[in-house]
Amino acid sequence: MIIVGTFQPSIEIERALSEIEELGILPEEMMVLYMDEFPPKSNKKKDSADLHVSSFEIGIAFATGLAVIGASVGFKLVVGPIFSGILAAIIGFFSGYCLYLFQRKKKNKMHPSMPEIIVLIQSSKEDAPIIKEILWRNKAQSVGMRKRM
Numbered sequence: 001m002i003i004v005g006t007f008q009p010s011i012e013i014e015r016a017l018s019e020i021e022e023l024g025i026l027p028e029e030m031m032v033l034y035m036d037e038f039p040p041k042s043n044k045k046k047d048s049a050d051l052h053v054s055s056f057e058i059g060i061a062f063a064t065g066l067a068v069i070g071a072s073v074g075f076k077l078v079v080g081p082i083f084s085g086i087l088a089a090i091i092g093f094f095s096g097y098c099l100y101l102f103q104r105k106k107k108n109k110m111h112p113s114m115p116e117i118i119v120l121i122q123s124s125k126e127d128a129p130i131i132k133e134i135l136w137r138n139k140a141q142s143v144g145m146r147k148r149m
Contacts, residue, residue: 001128003121004144005135013117016138020121020131031120055101062096063089116141 007013017030070088074081119140123131128145135143 001123001125002146003123003128003131003135004146005119005121005140006142007117007119007138007140009115009117010139012138013119016134016140017119019134019138023127023130023134025121025123025127025131029122033118033120035115035118055097055104058100059093059097062099063093066092066095 005016007016013032017032020030021027067085067089071081071085073088074084077084119135121131125147132143132145
């Protein structure tokens with residue numbers, strides 16, 4: 001049987017592996033794989049350009065909405081609907097642009113989740129349920145099993 005467990009980096013992996021070794025499973029029958037965190041970024045300028053394009057689109061959407069509201073309210077104001085619509089569009093654009101830009105930058109500053117660790121264990125059919133129980137008890141995120149062919 002081949003048993004696969006996925007973990008977040010923690011001390012529980014070491015505990016699980018030591019308990020499995022106490023069952024008589026040799027270290028040669030276990031494999032631990034550290035997954036890559038993120039693919040390498042090829043071009044930072046492209047990400048920055050995408051952020052500014054999206055910010056511009058959100059700004060235009062805010063400007064359109066506030067221009068309609070400003071023009072509608074402008075019929076009751078002294079300055080008139082055209083001037084109040086243009087003023088509301090300018091305010092809407094800058095508020096939408098800045099809100100989206102700051103919100104995205106804040107989201108990018110948050111550190112990403114840790115990469116997963118995958119544990120592969122080759123065992124006999126009799127030891128498989130015990131090994132699965134050990135992995136679950138030591139906070140595995142998921143556990144799977146495949147019969148040997």
